Amino acid sequence: MTSSAQRYAPLVACDGLTVDFAGCGGRVPAVNGVTLAIAPGECLALVGRSGSGKSVTARALVGLAGPGARVTARRWTVGGNDASRWGPRSWRRIRGRQIGLVLQDALVSLDGMRTVGAEVAEPLRAHRIVPRAKTADRVAQLLSEVGIPDPVRRAAQYPHQLSGGLRQRALLAAGLAAGPALLIADEPTTALDVTVQAQVLGLLGRLRDAGMGLLLISHDLAAVATVADRVAVLHDGSVVEEGPAARVLSDPLHDRTRELLAAVPSVAVRRSAATARPDTGCPVAVPDTATAPPTAQTAARESPLDGAVPPDAVLLDVRSVTKSYPDPHGERRAAVREVSFRLPAGRTLGIVGASGSGKSTTARLVLGLETPDFGSVHFDGELWSGLAERLRRPLRRQIQFVQQDPLSSLDPRWTIGRLLEEALGVRGVPSGSARRDEAVQLLEQVGLEAAHLARRPAQLSGGQQQRVAFARALAPRPRLLVCDEPVSALDSTVQAQILDLLAGLRRRYGLTMLFISHDLRVVRRLCDHVMVMRDGQVVESGSTAGVFDRPQHPYTQALLDALPGWEPGTRPPGARRPGSSPGTASSPYW
Amino acid sequence: MRSGVPRYVLRRSIAALAVVWGSVTVAFVALHLIGGSPVDAVLGPTVSATPGLRQQIIRAYGFDQPLVVQYGVWLGKLLTGDLGYSYQLNEPVPRVLADQLGPTCQLALAAVGVAVVVALATALLAAGRGRVIGAVVSAVEMAAVSVPQFWFGLLALSVVSFRWRLLPIAGDQGVASLVLPAVTLAVPVAGTLAQVVRAGLEEALAQPFALTVRARGVRESVLRVRHALRHAALPALNLAGWTAGSLLSGAVLVETVFARPGVGRVLITAVTAQDTPVVMAVVMLSATTFTVINLLVDLLVPLLDPRLRDGRATREARA
Structure with missing residues (x-):
């Protein structure tokens, strides 16, 4: 606890908080004696892998641990009052009014059938904060305070009509509406692009500076590092390490903390003279000047690898493709505009950009799932786009696809063995023991074992599911692997393992990969070349080291600047030095 | 769109x-x-x-x-709009049916009212209240869905009308004579609707937005009525066509058991007497009602769910 924070009574304090759930064979513990306290103007980060009990702790702190949960504590106060024996009525008065809770994904955390304004107004009505006639004004004020432009119009819109960033701000506005002294934010930035993530973290930082208490829950240490004063590391329902953020992040004491830190992909790009690591350096001579204003002509002319590779080595050649879709008003909107690039065999090209920048449409064009309106895709020197499906189908096994959510891309009713054997059948492996043996080999290649053959996808962890997805994609021995955000749904420890696996597979089999991600750190770690997309166009491309170290286009620079600016092993920038005082607890947050 | x-x-x-x-x-x-x-x-x-x-x-x-x-x-x-003459009554078919439509509509609407009220009340009270209550309510719903209507009707008649003499036995004499037939007709519809709405409510209450609403300090009843019910109404609304069909087929039994006038009884008489023009007219009437209701539902659903209002194009573009 910082010295300044000790001047205030804690907003919430619990000693030995324990939560368990009714299970088939008795009680199943989820939280084992967590002790924490948060003062006004202080940000405590609760970090840990998925399943460590972070979210259950957060819900228990607002009296919403869920059905069948038993919550006990040696001591538990909210705003100085004993909370351990509160009934539903007392908790209702606290929720929203004294403690606000904001969840991860605003698209599902806001009621999709009600307008954003109605959602923000609800805490005002529940706690009778403002008279009914003034509700609309207050809602607009709240929306504009979290940085939503044109708040009156936005209030009348539905969550799905807002961009991810505006949506998350609206969720925050609803959480803040009744003026809670403590805000619990459960993975508030996990589903967001880097730029939006930085904005939301900035907003949270300003709230803290204005005197609000903040409990930030995350698996992403880099995100936490920018705002947290203190960090508590949770593992199997217990706090294994707690201390000032600067100390915990730069000098971790516990092995679990070190594991979490090791999983943060290094950025090492922030305009420093940091040179590319040898293994990501590009062996192919690529013009490093591939930077230009975002016009279609330059994008087409200066695509990565252009002219630098002998033509026979180019596996994938995308020539000025454009694809547009009709929008709700009947007009056509280009999702991809005159995008060109060439990918030589054995190389990995990363495509980065915010959501809606056309990354996924580009992947679908490459896969032949969409036909370009203009331009063409050539695979291994032959025309691929616009080919009759009858002719293309026998060739499809040469390009395989791995998607973001492994669970929904694997048939839930099939066993892993059946999933893999089907994919092996595509390659013509005879059924029976030969196929089974190959399936086992595939599993071993991705770090799983024969025992997993009989399982179904839902019985595996997220990381294991994605490993199966990779095994299935590799089964037909593809020449090109297209990965669309393959690690975005995984928490950072598992993410690191999957990226290591991919790097290993690439080295061993000389895989050619098209790797799509909104996470620059992931791309940095894995790709030889990068292409930055925005609004359907390529704004910059070149070798990974070149683009990351010397970004030319303002948009690339903005993306890099938005990265949580913290490197494992260094002092986090967000934590204030002891002695600096938090703002007074009251009115305008920012 | x-x-x-x-x-x-x-x-x-x-x-x-x-x-x-x-x-x-x-x-x-x-x-x-x-x-x-x-x-x-x-x-x-x-x-x-x-x-x-x-x-x-x-x-x-x-x-x-x-x-x-x-x-x-x-x-x-x-x-050309000519439905022909009834073989039996030697009257134009529209005239045969015209007098019967009123009582049947009255019966069907009353039954829908009873079914909706009972189903919503059951679902709102019972959704997500733990395993024991869930099992009991589920058993009652199953019984309501599977009990034979004529048997339920006869049982209700013998108890309520014959033994207790609370309600008229048969015929069409005002509201009192509508109660038992409407309830009898409503039983299976209420059972199915309650099942669908309860499942929808339980699904909605497990969504992250429900946790958000609870974390605002909102009452559980408000969460259920103002938020979750709207989500649960969609699947129930999609059953409207099926409901109309089951009401019509149920009317055949109920009108016979309670000796009420109506389209159902006309249909029974017409089928036994092979009065083809009348049977054909009733078939056409049912098919038309069924398709019109389904069309209305499909137009109504986007009004209820804003996410469906913006059409297919946006969803494709987003994917």
């Missing part, structure tokens, strides 16, 4: 016409496969007719023509 609504309605109306045409055709063929002489149907059971009279009827009604020709002639008349 906004500009596409008229075109959508037109397309769906053409499809609805096809459904109606298909069902009357199937009914036409089925009635002729049953066998029996249509002449007897026209003559009725009591009249013994001379062969000359029979010949006259055969010629007048065109029974000597091949089936395909009879079908063609009948369809042609149908297109």
